[in-house]
Amino acid sequence: MSLPMDNFLLLSVVNTKLRDQYSNLDALCDDLDEDKNAIISRLSSVGYTYDENVNQFV
Numbered sequence: 001m002s003l004p005m006d007n008f009l010l011l012s013v014v015n016t017k018l019r020d021q022y023s024n025l026d027a028l029c030d031d032l033d034e035d036k037n038a039i040i041s042r043l044s045s046v047g048y049t050y051d052e053n054v055n056q057f058v
Contacts, residue, residue: 010039011046
């Protein structure tokens with residue numbers, strides 16, 4: 001699966017997958033073969049950071 005190019009769609013997809021399928025961001029990135037730092041950077045550029053306590057970008 002390739003992740004969406006639009007950062008807000010990316011936010012929605014990643015948060016849904018984190019909520020429904022993955023215990024943390026590392027597990028999601030490992031399973032989907034995605035670059036964790038790239039996801040963090042893209043979502044940071046639109047004002048979101050990963051909160052490990054809630055396992056979501058907020």
